[in-house]
Amino acid sequence: MPAIWILCIVLGVAVVGYGLGRSRAMASAGGDARHLHSLPAYYGYNAALSVLVPALGLLVVWLILQPMVIQNAVSGAIPSTEYADTGALNLIMSDVRRVAEGLDMAVAQGAMSAEQAASLDGAGDLRDTLAGVGVALGSEVEGYVLNAAQDYRSLNATGTLIRTVLVILLAIAGLGFAVMRTNKDFRARNVVEKVVLALLIFAASIAILTTIGIVLSLVFNTLEFFKLYPWTDFFFGLTWAPSFGGGSELGIIPLFWGTFYISIIALAVAVPIGLFAAIYLSEYASAPVRSFAKPMLEVLAGIPTIVYGLFALLTVGPALVSVFGPDGTGWMGGSRAVMTAGLVMGIMLIPFVSSLSDDIINSVPQAMRDGSLGLGATKSETIKQVVLPAALPGIVGAILLAASRAIGETMIVVLGAGAAARLSMNPFEAMTTVTAKIVSQLTGDADFASPEALVAFALGMTLFVITLGLNVFALWIVRKYREQYE
Structure with missing residues (x-):
């Protein structure tokens, strides 16, 4: 399931959670808001945040880590005899991703079935198939590239399925936890304000963490450069x-x-x-x-x-x-x-x-x-x-x-x-x-x-x-x- 659909589902669960949290709090107070510790809206906000924060947090982390994990897994399966250095491996992985996307597009448009895309054992008809769905390949597709693309598709589909299930289950679990502990004595305002404060601190930290990441990337690659080229020639060279x-x-x-x-x-x-x-x-x-x-x-x-x-x-x-x-x-x-x-x-x-x-x-x-x-x-x-x-x-x-x-x-x-x-x-x-x-x-x-x-x-x-x-x-x-x- 695409990430945007997962986001819509989580938002829908959060909206339901807001209504359930607010109504449960009012019911525990006998319909009189004066008996509640916090305003009724805070109980709804608590339920909505209990859904949104863990579910969206998992979704963001998964979207960041899944491509990295799949990239490492697939690149490790490519024979080392097929590339000379990291740059050549990156070019091969670009072809792998292009072929995998082409196979997904071919399946989506009905040019081939999912079983056919997974069982291809040769690259002979691959160029014509992908060209028919608008994917152009610059050179002949080697057999190991096709195999790696099939593995890439399989791992990506499995990871997407697991992501969808876990995120939705976590959203429902957050909703259930929030509704279960909602009663007239629950300090919903304190909890909501602490969560909002944590979110504000996280937002303020993004700029600092981004700056640190930029500086570290520059430092590490600069050190690699000076291992290959003399720093004296770099700083004092006139050409x-x-x-x-x-x-x-x-x-x-x-x-x-x-x-x-x-x-x-x-x-x-x-x-x-x-x-x-x-x-x-x-x-x-x-x-x-x-x-x-x-x-x-x-x-x-x-x-x-x-x-x-x-x-x-x-x-x-x-x-x-x-x-x-x-x-x-x-x-x-x-x-x-x-x-x-x-x-x-x-x-x-x-x-x-x-x-x-x-x-x-x-x-x-x-x-x-x-x-x-x-x-x-x-x-x-x-x-x-x-x-x-x-x-x-x-x-x-x-x-x-x-x-x-x-x-x-x-x-x-x-x-x-x-x-x-x-x-x-x-x-x-x-x-x-x-x-x-x-x-x-x-x-x-x-x-x-x-x-x-x-x-x-x-x-x-x-x-x-x-x-x-x-x-x-x-x-x-x-x-x-x-x-x-x-």
Whole structure:
């Protein structure tokens, strides 16, 4: 049974549980809610949570673990002589899953019976059968792949059946347990509040656990990379020339130079324009102008980055070439350059700076403005000497957010700056960034055990550490100025 159907059944049992729990509590109190320890709704909530929490918890855990268990079981049955390394085994398992899904589709559409799909002993007619239900195979299916696909189908069907039975039984058991202990003296409110508190703690922990998981995955794969490639060459190398045939030079300095060069240009565009726009909207603009201008400015934040990338490639780049290209100053040889990506990225970052800075400036107490004006300062002097210093910690935070957004941008760089890893001061030359190279190194059928693929994790880990350092430095600045104005 599909997981969505199981979810609907569990929800239905929970709804029934709510009604049973509430009605049983009222019956035990003789129909008078004043004799109950808790409000009648809490008894219903207790029954519903007794159904939902264990059943859905088991369902989620099962959905996570079942594919892993089946993958290990089926891959262990594939002859070791058929693959040379882990990458080749993963490719075989992809074929196994594709064939298994094709067999399921063929059975569902009536192209073959379940018995025929389970008893196929050769791959001769398999291609035509699967092609008839819209599943294309790139090569001939080996016999061991077909056998593994049949085992995959069998294990998956068995696991799905057991999952369905256990989840529904657990939901019914939770309902029975909740209804049995429901009476007028049962402290349903306390139980419900403890369960809700546990769910809130779990929800709050997801972000922390996700961060820990991301960091650990980066750390482990980075260590694997440094086992295969010298860390000194990685951190101090001046050449980026990966070659999956061997002999790669994987120096990170050219990538970081391109990353920070493009980010600096973007911030040089976004920070002044965004900050001036925030000052105007918060201090000078009338209410009608502000109600129109701020939403229009924030529309920029909703534009997909791929659109910005196309704008850089098709509009900004050719415009810069017409001015700085061969017919102009001769500095720019093509439309893809650091300046192209930096200008467009700066436009993208304007709403991040302006919107956040506007909110921070508006949060400065009006009494500070009134006091400055009362002492004889002009409006511009009040903004410059009172409002902006008081709002500086928040403005620094807005700039930091924009900087982090710039460092992590990919599509604008790919389309606007090119893919050349070089060290150059010329902003009209093509360069690339760390994030763009992470994408390129993980694209394709590369062997993940090779340094050319593992280097993506080393790049990500290094970028994470540098960004964390920038955040700590910015936090120090924020605290220093906050102490001055509190």
